[in-house]
Amino acid sequence: MFSKKETGVVKSIVILFMIIFIGSSYSWGELLFEKAEFSSRRQKLMDMIPDGAAIILGAYHPTGYKAFFQNNNFMYFCGVEIPNSILIIDGKNRESILFFTISEREARGEGISINLVNNPEEVTGIERIYPRERFSSYLSRLSSRMDVFYTSYKPQELERECTSEKFRTLQSDMTLNLWDGRLTRELRFVDLVQERFPQMEIKDCSGMIRDLRMIKTPAEIELIKKAGRIGVKAHNELMRSTEVGMYEYEISSLFEYLCKKEGANELSYYTIISSAENHPYLHYHKYDRLLEDGDFIVIDAGPDYGYYDVDITISYPANGHFTPRQREVYQAAYEVQRTCMSLYKPGVTREEVRDKVKSILKEKGYDLSKDVFKKRTIIETGGFTHFVGMAVHDVGGGPANWGPLKPGMVFACDIYAAFPGQKLGIRIEDTVLITEDGCQNLTQGIPRSIEEIEDLMKEKGLVRTVKEKGLY
Numbered sequence: 001m002f003s004k005k006e007t008g009v010v011k012s013i014v015i016l017f018m019i020i021f022i023g024s025s026y027s028w029g030e031l032l033f034e035k036a037e038f039s040s041r042r043q044k045l046m047d048m049i050p051d052g053a054a055i056i057l058g059a060y061h062p063t064g065y066k067a068f069f070q071n072n073n074f075m076y077f078c079g080v081e082i083p084n085s086i087l088i089i090d091g092k093n094r095e096s097i098l099f100f101t102i103s104e105r106e107a108r109g110e111g112i113s114i115n116l117v118n119n120p121e122e123v124t125g126i127e128r129i130y131p132r133e134r135f136s137s138y139l140s141r142l143s144s145r146m147d148v149f150y151t152s153y154k155p156q157e158l159e160r161e162c163t164s165e166k167f168r169t170l171q172s173d174m175t176l177n178l179w180d181g182r183l184t185r186e187l188r189f190v191d192l193v194q195e196r197f198p199q200m201e202i203k204d205c206s207g208m209i210r211d212l213r214m215i216k217t218p219a220e221i222e223l224i225k226k227a228g229r230i231g232v233k234a235h236n237e238l239m240r241s242t243e244v245g246m247y248e249y250e251i252s253s254l255f256e257y258l259c260k261k262e263g264a265n266e267l268s269y270y271t272i273i274s275s276a277e278n279h280p281y282l283h284y285h286k287y288d289r290l291l292e293d294g295d296f297i298v299i300d301a302g303p304d305y306g307y308y309d310v311d312i313t314i315s316y317p318a319n320g321h322f323t324p325r326q327r328e329v330y331q332a333a334y335e336v337q338r339t340c341m342s343l344y345k346p347g348v349t350r351e352e353v354r355d356k357v358k359s360i361l362k363e364k365g366y367d368l369s370k371d372v373f374k375k376r377t378i379i380e381t382g383g384f385t386h387f388v389g390m391a392v393h394d395v396g397g398g399p400a401n402w403g404p405l406k407p408g409m410v411f412a413c414d415i416y417a418a419f420p421g422q423k424l425g426i427r428i429e430d431t432v433l434i435t436e437d438g439c440q441n442l443t444q445g446i447p448r449s450i451e452e453i454e455d456l457m458k459e460k461g462l463v464r465t466v467k468e469k470g471l472y
Contacts, residue, residue, distance in 0.1 A: 216389060233445075242297065275318070279419070282418075312431065336361070353384070386412055408433075431443045
């Protein structure tokens with residue numbers, strides 16, 4: 001029979017799996033942060049646009065049966081999760097204006113705070129709030145008092161989206177498609193503003209927003225840390241629960257359950273699982289393999305907690321025991337990853353980290369001419385791949401766009417390589433914060449050494465516990 005603890009675990013699994021498949025969302029109350037946090041962000045943007053006003057568009061209602069998700073830029077500046085809202089940040093007059101229209105019935109149905117709806121100035125700290133229907137007339141009056149409107153030309157980020165990747169996809173599939181040709185919502189808005197107010201200069205403020213979002217505040221860091229703790233706990237359980245004879249889709253479902261059980265409202269991106277012949281495809285997510293004895297697995301997955309993401313990847317043998325070749329490849333990547341982590345600090349560049357890692361490994365006696373070190377992504381990137389924040393590939397671009405690291409930057413340290421002819425791939429990835437004097441691993445707590453992984457995989461996981469009682 002189950003012990004009381006095991007009974008509680010099983011009941012939680014059954015109930016929460018039902019919740020996940022029915023659909024879930026997380027209520028954050030009135031605002032995600034204190035209103036002073038949002039006010040500070042708006043003030044910083046005002047400092048950048050003293051000659052005009054920025055227009056930040058909120059997300060539309062969802063078109064399918066899924067929870068509303070505010071776009072990241074709108075959420076960043078005011079934290080209001082109301083569909084069809086518009087925010088004006090006026091740098092010339094040093095004030096903000098919020099436009100939204102929502103009935104109390106609709107608000108209750110969407111889990112939106114009634115206090116926010118009825119007392120928006122008090123809750124948000126925004127100076128003036130009007131019904132959305134007054135936006136056009138307000139913009140017309142504003143155009144007579146200044147010469148410049150700012151808005152983001154980049155597409156909005158919704159859940160599991162990254163703005164630069166989304167822009168490239170929309171350009172290819174829609175704007176440049178000879179049988180479509182539509183502009184993005186944002187560029188169509190730019191055209192409409194220019195058409196209706198031809199005297200105005202319209203400027204792109206996406207670069208300004210990028211610069212603000214690249215440096216995380218203490219409040220943002222706390223949410224990313226929470227997401228990190230959730231992700232670490234979930235990944236550790238995946239290692240315990242994995243066994244030969246499982247399908248990859250079982251692992252994917254388990255990860256989503258574990259994250260939502262801990263309060264995550266979404267995943268940062270679809271869970272990536274590669275094994276055997278799929279290792280060369282770094283974003284493989286078909287979950288179509290039955291794990292076999294000897295398979296080596298790469299799982300890249302992270303939760304979204306309160307609009308903030310982490311990026312984590314683990315690699316391990318399906319049967320819990322490394323072969324000599326798996327051990328050789330994994331140990332090389334692990335040495336590079338922890339050496340990179342020891343070097344990150346303010347002022348250092350990608351190139352400096354790369355060169356120092358090579359020097360340190362040579363001093364330790366590693367032969368860098370071996371194939372395990374010749375893959376470009378093992379050493380040449382210095383572990384730098386992309387920023388992490390409100391999107392898993394956060395604004396700021398890739399390593400080619402970076403200068404020296406600065407306190408408050410959060411990025412993925414990602415060491416990976418694939419060996420197609422050997423049906424072998426390796427990836428070790430953590431989310432890293434640059435502090436005033438070094439760095440902090442925000443996804444600390446995952447077994448990373450070979451010995452730690454093999455020890456953890458000897459433990460009984462949730463899947464085995466449920467299977468033993470015939471409930472899986």
